[in-house]
Each structure stands twice: as structure tokens, then as C-alpha cells.
Amino acid sequence: MRLIQYREKDGQRRVGWITADGNGAHPLSGVTTVYELAQRAIAAGGKLVDQVKSLAEESSVDYAQLLAEGRVLAPLDHPEPARFLITGTGLTHIGSADARNKMHTATHGNNAPESDSMKIFQMGLEGGKPGPGKIGAQPEWFFKGVGSCVLGPGEPLPLPGYALAGAEEPEIVGLYILDPQGHPWRIGYTLGNEFSDHVTEAKNYLYTQHSKLRACSLGPELLVGELPQDVRGKTRIWRNGKVVWQEDFLSGEANMSHSIANLEHFHFRYSMFRRPGDLHAYFFGAAVMSYSAGFKTKPGDEFEIEAPVFGKALRNKMELVPDEGLVSVAAL
Template sequence: MRLIQCLHEGRTHAALVENDTTVRLANGDTYSLARSAMASGKPFSEVVEASLTDTRLDYADLIATQRLLPPLTHADPAHCLVTGTGLTHLGSADTRSAMHAKAQSASEEELTDSMRMFKLGVEGGKPSPGQVGAQPEWFYKGDGDCVVAPEAELPWPGFAEDAGEEPELAGLYVIDDQGTPHRLGFAIGNEFSDHVTERFNYLWLAHSKLRSCSFGPELLVGELPAHLEGTSRIIRNGNTLWEKPFLTGEDNMAHSIANLEHHHFKYHSFRRPGDVHVHFFGTATLSFADNIRVEPGDRFEIELPAFGRSLRNPLATPDDDNDVVTVNTL
């Protein structure tokens, strides 16, 4: 089952993707349907099926009229937390393969913090069921206000040195009234970061992450396929500027999904009843690693056939709001 969210007659609705051209409207948004499933004890997919109406909408028209939304949202953006983990994929990308090889051959004294973290994941990121594995890198992205809808422009802050894509999987969660996280499924994500800032000094990782992101357009309900093959590309003036395949899914990751979820939700503050969580699971492919510098108007496209329609977002012109922020005293 694959779901989207869209605006219809002024209200947010979930909709079942029936095919490439048609979606079937549900009576309620994704969040309310998830809450109903938790309250009733029924599977989320069963609740969605029971909520479907006879109204069908044209998928392309939703995009053309800018009514396509992220597949999971919270009415109060402050109750949607966007986070992620890095250095999680074994990867087909040369950068990850090279890091893996060096991590295995280097002495402990020669390892950088990044290489040491990667090696920890390779050696201990997939523990046996019921066991705790290696702790991954973790970062906070923002709240729901940082999420950009599929097809919408990704803003480019004036202070940023770069504005590059990160093709990833994102897990989508809702916390029940007892504080237990429930995963609805997964979506394609573009975690979108400033790799120039990150490369200059890894201690600036947080600065490179506190910016916009996008995920969707479709929520794949249920379990994640163990092996996924996708393509990340950048379109400039109608032509493909850069394109590269990538692998994801647990078969291609150093960490299991369960281990990454544990190390996020082990914090009590991330199990606040009613909250939505969007958690990015890391990337293996970056155009920045191939010396690509993006420009305003470039369009990021991340394709994973198992997830239906590609995630597409054009890049906005850098804003000019780069003045010094002053704080007033009350």
C-alpha cells in the first residue's frame, strides 16, 4: 500500500495510490488515521482501507495545482521532529567503499572520528533481536516547519555555502498515548545539507543540517524491502547534469533499522504522546562527492521504483537575509 497526502476542498486528506495517474481519497489525513489505528488496535492498512471514499483524483493535477503535501504531517509543526543518522550505509558509492576499506586497514590511532563511527557500525550495527547494537551518529534537523512538500522549492539560506541533495530513506512515526512509537512505513527523503560547511570542519555538522528537507511523495506502508536500488539525479535547464545509482535497504546498511530506531527513541523526550517523527536513515551517494556545484533552478530527483513516484524538488534562489541577528533585552 502506498499513500499520499493532498489538499482537497480546503482540507488535508490521505489518499491511496491506485496507479500512476489516479489516487483514491480517504476520509481523514494520515495522522488521524494512524491515531485511529492505535486507538482501535487495528493495523494501519486496515483502517486506511475502511476510510476510503469513492472520490478519485488525478495525480498529475494535484502536482500542477500545488496540492500535493508530505505524506505525514502534524497540525502543529512543533510536534513534528525531524532527525537522522549518518554513516549508516555500506554503499555502492566510491566514497563509502573507500571509507570502508580504509577503516578496516587503518590502525586505531589513524582513524578519524568519522571513520571510527563507520567502523563501529560495520562491526556492531546489526545486533541480534533483543540486543543493543553500536550507537550511530545522530543529528537534529528541525521541526515540521523545515519540511518542504514534494515538488515545492527547497529554500537556499543566504548564509549557506552549498545546498546539496542527500537521497535517503525516511521512517515515519507517530507516538501513541502510552509513549510507544509506531512506524507507519517509509518514504523517499532528500535530507538536503550544506556539504561545504560540513567538509570544512565536522564539528559544524549541526550547522550543515539545520535547514529544509523533503520526503515523499508516497508513504510505503509496512515493512521495508531488504534491498532497494534507486537513482539520484540533478536536472538543469531540462537536461541531466548528474545522475548516479544508489543502494539502500538493510542489506546495504551497516546498521539495522531496529538498531537505529532504538538509539533514537531510547530518549524519553522522543516518546511524547501524539508527536510525529520523521527520521532519515543516511545516504550512500552525493553529487557533491563528484564535485557538482548546484545552481538556482536545478531540480533534484530521487527515484526508488518500490516507492512509486519520484521525489522532485527544484532549488530556490539564495535568499538575501544574511544580516546579523540581534537580540533585544526585555
Template structure:
């Protein structure tokens, strides 16, 4: 089952993807967040709860996209209670990357990044009931930085780069007792500043504080272990860069369960009612091929198993002065 979240004249509602052309509204106000909370309260799965609330009202999927009525597939009523995070160096990557790692026999020759990658390869998929190696982790922002499908990424004036990152996303809601519930998976564009990151790896945190997007659909249920998608950049109506990408556990150094454990082991990430949007990493970037994204370019990221492609144009902010800070004496 795949669902979307759409703005209607009556407010925000979730809808089941019936086909590429049609959406079936779910008769429950408040969207996916409200649905998930109700399902947890009743002790049933999200899919079971949705099945009992389907209605006869159908919506035109393309029309909803064209009119920009689609929201991210899950949103929190208060964006401050949505935490957007991610893990890096999680995917096996290209053969070149692996060859570069295996070419080093002296541990002292490895960079910090390669040591982290090696830890994941060797211990990211532990046996049952064991904890594996912890991954690189980063913070992107709260729910206010999530951009809806078809809406533009705003590139801040201070940015050095505006690069896509095609990724698998996990979405979680903490229950009343703090237990995290995985709602489903979506395709995501994590969007980062790779020039800043390349200049000094300690600037990774700065490079990640950018907008992002996920959706338009949320897959509810089991995720295949092998996923193949395509990442594209369209410029002036023509595809100027295109590359396949792989994700899913078969293409990762870490298991999803291990990544989830190392995120939710922190008590502050288990606050009741909070929503978590977590990016699981990638191994494919246009930046690695020397592409420089321009104002007006359009990102298209597609994982067919997860439904329609996620599309977002890019808009560069004009240069401006620094944000002033006012100091009040007490």
C-alpha cells in the same frame, strides 16, 4: 499499499495510490496523522483502518502534482510536535570508502568518522534481543522545515553549499502511552551544507539545519531489504548529474531496528502524540563528484519501490544582514 496526502476543498485528506494516474480518497478528515491516531485507538493496523475507509472519489494524480496540492505524506497539525532527525555513517558506501577503512591497521590512524563507521560495520546488526552499536545522530529541525513535493528548497543567505542527500525515511507516531508506531517509509531528500561540514566535522550540526523533503508517497507495510534508486539534478531542463544509489538493510551497516532503538531510547522522543521523521543516511552525493548546485536547479530522487520520484527545485535567498536580537531589561 502506498498513500499520499492531498489538499482538497474540504481540507487535508489522505489518498491511496491506485495507479500512476489515479488516487482514491480515504473518507476520513484530517489526513494521515488523524488516520494513524484513529487506527492506534482502535487497535488495528493503519492498512486495515484505511481499507475500511476507502471511498469512490478518485483524483487525478498528475493534476494534484501540477497544481501543488500534494503535501508531505504525513504532517502534524502543530509543526512544533514533529521532530526531524537522522543518522549518518549508516551505509556501507562505495568500495573506495571500504578500501580506505581496511587499509588502516593502526586504530590510531582512523579518523573519528571512520571509527564510527567501523563500529557500525562490526556491531550495527546485533542478534535478536541485543542492542547494537549506536550510530551518529543529528537534529534537522521541527515540522516547519519539511518542504512539500514540488515546492522549492529555500537556501539561506549564509549557506556555503546546497547539496542533495537521497535517503530512506522512516515515519513514526507516538501513541497515547508513548509507544512509537512506525507508520511507513518514504524516499527523502535530507539536503545539507557539505562545504560547512567539510570545513570542520564539529560543524555537522550546523550543516544539517536546512530544509528537507520526503514523499510524495508513504509505503505502508514491509520494506524490501535491497533498494536501488536514482538521484538526479536537472538544470535548465536537462539532466546535468545522475547517479544510482543503494539503500535498505542489505546495503547498510546498521539494522533499521537498531537505529530505531537508539533514537527512541530517549524518553523525550516518546512523548504522546509526537510525530517523528527520521532519515536513515546515504552513501551517494553529487558534492562528492564536484557538483555545485545553482539557483533554479531541480532535484529528482527516485526509489521505484516507494512510488513516484521526489522532486524539489532550489531557490537561493538574497544576501541580507544578520538577524538582530533585541534584549529587554527586566
């Protein structure tokens, strides 16, 4: 089952259940957001799937038209954006260490000592899948921002004027809600572009967090239920109407060095991330990226990320925004 959030032409928000052919969406009655839908499922003590089936209307809307008109939203948001925490991890995929090590080698040379990235990747290979009921190796973790940094499909990705670069990171994202008792529930999964400044990151890995404090995009569809063990997709960069770079990517636990349960444990073990009513989007890591392949992006490039299990592709164009200059603080 896959869901979208969208706006009617009059601006009214709706949630839609994607039709079997992927070309339409059945509106859900009685809810206007996935956040409301998840709360209803928790209150009813049932599954999200059951709620969707009980609320789905027989009529359907044209999904392609919604996308073309820019009316499809990110698949999850919070009425208070500061209560939607955007975080992530890296070095979780079999190919991700190679991509990160290329960045390290390009900056520090072939004879540089083993990076901390390679060390933590090896820890994941050895202990990232401990099995049910067990705690494994601790993964990498970073803070991306809050709900105000999340963009939907088709929205422009801002490249800050102070940035040294900007490029895509195609990832699967787990989406979560905390119930009134502070217990985390996974709503589902979506595609994400964890847009980052890899040049800043490669200068010094203590700058990694700075490189992550950017906008990101999610969607267009929310996959409800379990994630397939093997997820295959493509990431592309379009420039002036032509594909100038593309690569296949693999995800899902069969292609990861950590289990999703292990990643989730090391995120939600912190009580500050278990506040009732909060939402979380957790990026699971990228296996491939254009920067590590030596490709240089430019403002105006459009990033496309697709995987058949998630339905339609996620597309966003990068746009340069002016540097605000010195940000000064005034004393009260």
C-alpha cells in the same frame, strides 16, 4: 500500500490510497490527515492497512494532475509543527563511508589521520546489526529541525544566503507517531531529500550540525508496511531542462551497516523523544551524493529522487534566498 496527502481545489485536505497502477488515488472518508489516520489505527488496536481499506472510497482522483497542480503535500505533518521532530543518522550504508571520506580527504589531504567518520562507520559494520532483541553499536545522530522545515514535493528548497553550498542527500525516512502511553509506532517510510551544506560540514566536522539546519523535503508517497531488504533508486540533478548529474543508489537493510531496529532503538531510547502525540521523521542516511562526486550545484537546479517501491519521484528546485544579516537579541 502507498498513501498521499493532498488538497482538493477548494483547499480541503484529503488522504489518498494510491491505485494499483500508480496513476490515481482513492480518497479516504472520515480523515483529513495521515496523523488522524494513525491515531485512529492506534485507538482501534489494529493495523493502518485495515483502517485504509475500511475508509477508502471507490472513486479515484488523478494523481498526476495533483502533482502538476502542486496539490500533493508532504506525506506526514502535525497540526503543531514544533511537535514534529526531524532527525537523522549517517554512515549507515555500505557506500556512505566512501562519500564522507572523500569530503574529509578533499579538505585535509590524502595523508590525514583516520577520521572519526571512518571509525564510527567501522563500528557500525562490526556491531550495527546485533539481531532481534539485542542492542548493537551506537550510530551517528543529528537534529535537522521541526515540522516547519519540512517541504512537500515540488516546493522550492531555500538555499540561505549565508550558506557555503547546498546539495541533495537521497534517503529513506522512517515516519513515527507516539501513542498516548508514549510508545513509538512506525507509520511507514518515505523518500526524503536531506538537503545539506557539505562545504560547511567539510571545513570541520564540529560544524556538521550547522550544515544540517536546513529545509528538507519528503514524499510524495508514504509506504505502509515493511521496507524491502533491497531498495534501488536514482538521484538526478536537472539544470535548464537537462540532467547534468545522476547516480544510482542502494538502500534497505541489505545495503546498510545498521539494522533499522538498531537505529530506532538509539533514537527512541531517550524519553524526551517519547512524548505522547508527537511525530518523528528519521532520515536513515545517504549512500551517494553529488557533492562527494565533485559536482557543484547552483540555484535553480532541481533535485529528483526516485525508487520504484515508493512510486512517483520526489522533485524540488533549489532557490537562493537573501541573507537576513546580523540577528540581534534584545534584552527584556
